[in-house]
Amino acid sequence: MNNNQHIREFLDFYLGRPESKLKCMNTDYAVLITGYWGSGKTHFIRNYLGKDDSEIRNWFTDCKDYCVVYVTLFGVKTREEINQRVFQKICPVLSSEKLENLVGNIPNLAELAGFVVGLVAGTPTIAVASKKYSKIVGNQLKELSQKVVDDLKKTKKEFKKTIIIFDDVERADVPIPELLGYINEYVEHLKIPCILLAEENIWNEAKIKQKNDSTLHSLSSTEEKVVGKRFLIQTTPEEIINAWFPDDVVAENSVDENDKVCPPSHIFGDNVHELLFPHKNMLINIIKASGVNNYRAFKHTLHDLNNFIGFGYCNIPKKYFEKDKDFGKYLLADFLCIQYAKYLDLLKKDFYEIDSHKSTENDGSYKDFKNQFENIDRITSLNYLGDEYKWLPLWKKWLRNGSIDKDEIESKIKDTIWFDRKQDDMLPKLYDWYKLSDVEGEKALLYFKEILDEKKLLDPDAIFSLYYKFYWYAEKGALEETPDEFNKKMNEYLDSIKDNIHYQDFSSFGGMDSYEFMTEAFEKNVSEFRDKLKKIVLARKEFHNVDETNYFNAQMKSENDLTFNLLCKKVENRNSYNLEKIKEKDFVESFVSLKTMERKNRFKAALEGNVYFLSQIPLRG
Incomplete structure (x- = not known):
C-alpha cells in the first residue's frame, strides 16, 4: 500500500470524487498537508490531481476534473498581496480580446479575487460583491465571471469543481491566525475546498512562537476552526525517482501523428535522462544513504548535472559514457553524492580549503561524508591507484566555482583504469x-x-x-x-x-x-x-643506457602534469620502474622539491602501490 494512500482516500472524500465510498456533505474547512522541506508535498498533490498519468504544466487548466488555483504564499505580507496572487493565476484565462475592456473597467479587480474565484466555482456570491462595489460593478463582475467560465470551457473540456492550493503557507510574512482567517473566507463563505501545504518544522516553530502572543487571536482556536484535517506526507525515494524517470518517455523535439512537436515528458532534459535512467536504483540508494529525504535538494542536484556535463556533452564527451558503462556510473555517483551533500550541508566550508591528503585523515566533515556514502560505489571511494587524491581537487573546484575545466576533467578521465590505465x-x-x-x-x-x-x-x-x-x-x-x-x-x-x-x-x-x-x-x-x-x-x-637517477629527477621536477603523472604510473608498478637504483639522497631531495600537496599526495599514493619498494624501506635505513 502507498505510504500516502490514506491521504488520497480522504481527499477523494473531501473533493467528492466518485472513488470515495462516503459522500462529503460539507467542505467548510481546509486540509493541511505538512512535510519536511523537499519531501514531495507539491509533487504528491500534483500527481493526485493529475491522476498520476498526466503532467500538470498549467494548474488552472491541466488538472483532470478541476480548475486549480495554485498560489504560493512565500513572502506575502498582506491580504492584498494574497488577493493579487490569486487574481494573477486567473489572468491567463482572461487574456482574450473580448475580456480586455471589461477587465479594465472594473476598479481594484484584484481585491475581488475571492469573488471571482467563487463565481468561477459557481458560488452565488454576486450579491455580496454588488453591495460592496455597486450594482453596475456587480453586474459587470457577473458578466466577467460568466465569460471566464465560457473561455475556460474552450481550453478545458470539462471541470466539476474549483480548488485552491495555498503552498508555502509557513513562509508567509503574515501572522498565522490572520492568514487562516483569510483562508476561512474561501472555505466557510465561498464553500471552496482549500488544500494548504506547509513545511512541518517551520509550521510547528511558527505556532510555538505565536502561541503566547496575546495581541493575536487564539491560534489553536483559529486553526481548529479553519483546518479540519491535517496530514504528514511520507513520500518514498522509490516513488519520487520513478515519477521523475518514468518508463514511457517522450523525448525532446519528438512529433506526434499530426507532425506537431510534443513537449518532453521528463523534467531534466534528454542528456540527464539518458544518463540516469539505467541507474534509478543508484539514485534511490544515494537518497537513502544521505539519511535525509530532501527531494527538492536532490532535484536541484540533478539539474546541476546538466551544467556539469555541459550542453550537448560539451564538458564531458558522450563517448566516455558510451565506451564504459561502469565508468559512467561511478562518475555520476561521485558527482551526485558530493553535490547532494553540499545542499544538505554535509560538506563544510573548510572542505574547499584543505588539501586532499589532509581531508581524508584529519578533517571530520569529509570523513563523515565518506562514511555517510560508504556503500555507494564512486570513483573516489573505489580509489584505484590513488584516484581519490586526483579527483578531490576537481570536486573542490566544482563546489567552489560551479564550473569545471573540460581539458582537466578529460585528462583525469583518461587517466583511469577504464581508459589509459x-x-x-x-x-x-x-x-x-x-x-x-x-x-x-x-x-x-x-x-x-x-x-x-x-x-x-x-x-x-x-x-x-x-x-x-x-x-x-x-x-x-x-x-x-x-x-x-x-x-x-x-x-x-x-x-x-x-x-x-x-x-x-x-x-x-x-x-x-x-x-x-x-x-x-x-x-x-x-x-x-x-x-x-x-x-x-x-x-x-x-x-637501456638511461641514467635512472637523472631521469627520475627530471620527471619529478617537470612542470608538465602529464609527465609527472606518467612517472607516478610507472612508480606504482615495480616492473615498469626500478626505484631501488635511485640514490636515497636524490630520492628525498626530489620528493621535497615537489611544489604542491597535490603532487606529493599523488606520488605517495603511487608509492603505496609499489608494495615491494615499501617493504625494502626499513632495510635501506
Whole structure:
C-alpha cells in the first residue's frame, strides 16, 4: 500500500470524487498537508490531481476534473498581496480580446479575487460583491465571471469543481491566525475546498512562537476552526525517482501523428535522462544513504548535472559514457553524492580549503561524508591507484566555482583504469582468469586480444606469465585456440615488439627463471618461447643506457602534469620502474622539491602501490 494512500482516500472524500465510498456533505474547512522541506508535498498533490498519468504544466487548466488555483504564499505580507496572487493565476484565462475592456473597467479587480474565484466555482456570491462595489460593478463582475467560465470551457473540456492550493503557507510574512482567517473566507463563505501545504518544522516553530502572543487571536482556536484535517506526507525515494524517470518517455523535439512537436515528458532534459535512467536504483540508494529525504535538494542536484556535463556533452564527451558503462556510473555517483551533500550541508566550508591528503585523515566533515556514502560505489571511494587524491581537487573546484575545466576533467578521465590505465586493472584479472565469471572471463579475453593487437603488452614478466597460463588453458581445451595456434600467435607477437619491449634486469629478482618450477610439465613446449623472450630482452640492454637517477629527477621536477603523472604510473608498478637504483639522497631531495600537496599526495599514493619498494624501506635505513 502507498505510504500516502490514506491521504488520497480522504481527499477523494473531501473533493467528492466518485472513488470515495462516503459522500462529503460539507467542505467548510481546509486540509493541511505538512512535510519536511523537499519531501514531495507539491509533487504528491500534483500527481493526485493529475491522476498520476498526466503532467500538470498549467494548474488552472491541466488538472483532470478541476480548475486549480495554485498560489504560493512565500513572502506575502498582506491580504492584498494574497488577493493579487490569486487574481494573477486567473489572468491567463482572461487574456482574450473580448475580456480586455471589461477587465479594465472594473476598479481594484484584484481585491475581488475571492469573488471571482467563487463565481468561477459557481458560488452565488454576486450579491455580496454588488453591495460592496455597486450594482453596475456587480453586474459587470457577473458578466466577467460568466465569460471566464465560457473561455475556460474552450481550453478545458470539462471541470466539476474549483480548488485552491495555498503552498508555502509557513513562509508567509503574515501572522498565522490572520492568514487562516483569510483562508476561512474561501472555505466557510465561498464553500471552496482549500488544500494548504506547509513545511512541518517551520509550521510547528511558527505556532510555538505565536502561541503566547496575546495581541493575536487564539491560534489553536483559529486553526481548529479553519483546518479540519491535517496530514504528514511520507513520500518514498522509490516513488519520487520513478515519477521523475518514468518508463514511457517522450523525448525532446519528438512529433506526434499530426507532425506537431510534443513537449518532453521528463523534467531534466534528454542528456540527464539518458544518463540516469539505467541507474534509478543508484539514485534511490544515494537518497537513502544521505539519511535525509530532501527531494527538492536532490532535484536541484540533478539539474546541476546538466551544467556539469555541459550542453550537448560539451564538458564531458558522450563517448566516455558510451565506451564504459561502469565508468559512467561511478562518475555520476561521485558527482551526485558530493553535490547532494553540499545542499544538505554535509560538506563544510573548510572542505574547499584543505588539501586532499589532509581531508581524508584529519578533517571530520569529509570523513563523515565518506562514511555517510560508504556503500555507494564512486570513483573516489573505489580509489584505484590513488584516484581519490586526483579527483578531490576537481570536486573542490566544482563546489567552489560551479564550473569545471573540460581539458582537466578529460585528462583525469583518461587517466583511469577504464581508459589509459585499463591494463593496471585487467592484467590481474588475466592472471586469475580461471576465477572469473563467464561474463568477466569473456571481457578479460577480449582485453587480452586488444592489447596484443595494439602491441601494448611490453613487460617481459607479464608476457611470459600470461603465455604460460594461457598455454595451459589451451592444453585443457578452455580456449578456442589449440596450444599450437596459441604458441604461434605469441611467437609472432614477440617478433612484432622486439624493438619496443621493456628491458628487465632479471638479476634483481627471480624474473622468468622463477617460473621454471611451474613449467616443468610443459618444459619441452614452453622452453623455446621462454628462451626466445629472454634473448630479445637481453638484446635490449645496450639500448637501456638511461641514467635512472637523472631521469627520475627530471620527471619529478617537470612542470608538465602529464609527465609527472606518467612517472607516478610507472612508480606504482615495480616492473615498469626500478626505484631501488635511485640514490636515497636524490630520492628525498626530489620528493621535497615537489611544489604542491597535490603532487606529493599523488606520488605517495603511487608509492603505496609499489608494495615491494615499501617493504625494502626499513632495510635501506
